[in-house]
Amino acid sequence: AQSVTQLDSHVSVSEGTPVLLRCNYSSSYSPSLFWYVQHPNKGLQLLLKYTSAATLVKGINGFEAEFKKSETSFHLTKPSAHMSDAAEYFCVVSGTGANSKLTFGKGITLSVRP
Amino acid sequence: KAGVTQTPRYLIKTRGQQVTLSCSPISGHRSVSWYQQTPGQGLQFLFEYFSETQRNKGNFPGRFSGRQFSNSRSEMNVSTLELGDSALYLCASSFTSGGGWAKDTQYFGPGTRLTVL
Numbered sequence: 001a002q003s004v005t006q007l008d009s010h011v012s013v014s015e016g017t018p019v020l021l022r023c024n025y026s027s028s029y030s031p032s033l034f035w036y037v038q039h040p041n042k043g044l045q046l047l048l049k050y051t052s053a054a055t056l057v058k059g060i061n062g063f064e065a066e067f068k069k070s071e072t073s074f075h076l077t078k079p080s081a082h083m084s085d086a087a088e089y090f091c092v093v094s095g096t097g098a099n100s101k102l103t104f105g106k107g108i109t110l111s112v113r114p
Numbered sequence: 115k116a117g118v119t120q121t122p123r124y125l126i127k128t129r130g131q132q133v134t135l136s137c138s139p140i141s142g143h144r145s146v147s148w149y150q151q152t153p154g155q156g157l158q159f160l161f162e163y164f165s166e167t168q169r170n171k172g173n174f175p176g177r178f179s180g181r182q183f184s185n186s187r188s189e190m191n192v193s194t195l196e197l198g199d200s201a202l203y204l205c206a207s208s209f210t211s212g213g214g215w216a217k218d219t220q221y222f223g224p225g226t227r228l229t230v231l
Contacts, residue, residue: 044222104157
């Protein structure tokens with residue numbers, strides 16, 4: 001079985017300040033981990049993915065995430081928030097083979113204040 | 115390359131009717147997955163097709179069904195619609211379908227917004 005916990009449902013930051021979106025996962029096997037972003041009334045866009053290569057993963061738009069097996073975490077960060085980053089962010093876990101379906105967290109709504 | 119396309123983008127139906135949604139994957143992708151997104155339940159996996167065979171299935175009633183054609187295009191059908199079926203239905207395609215390998219990246223379409231009255 002696999003699951004994702006996104007404890008924060010809403011995060012608010014000021015433009016130009018760092019962003020931290022937390023994600024913890026549970027998996028019985030070596031997982032693949034993803035962060036997706038969804039802007040209002042749009043589909044999901046892949047930000048970055050971890051598939052057991054480098055533990056620090058760089059994504060699009062300045063986002064990055066670090067895989068920490070000991071903490072079962074995969075937090076998403078960005079050094080400086082931009083107004084266009086306001087959206088909903090989903091942390092996602094998947095296994096392999098018959099367990100390869102994606103399991104989504106509940107999502108975090110990121111607000112960026114001017 | 116063109117992205118994942120879904121048709122129609124918006125749909126309004128009444129209770130008891132049935133509906134068919136369509137998804138065209140990225141060219142060359144053979145795996146298509148379907149998800150339901152609602153404010154209350156979030157994003158939930160419906161099923162996945164690979165080479166015209168259902169490979170994985172989520173915990174949805176039998177009213178939800180799907181199929182995949184030889185060109186990898188997929189359709190999802192919901193029969194006897196209920197009010198709770200109102201949701202955004204997302205389709206995603208990927209090149210592979212696990213099978214012992216790490217899950218290949220899934221690319222999502224814009225979704226079909228279904229409203230059941």
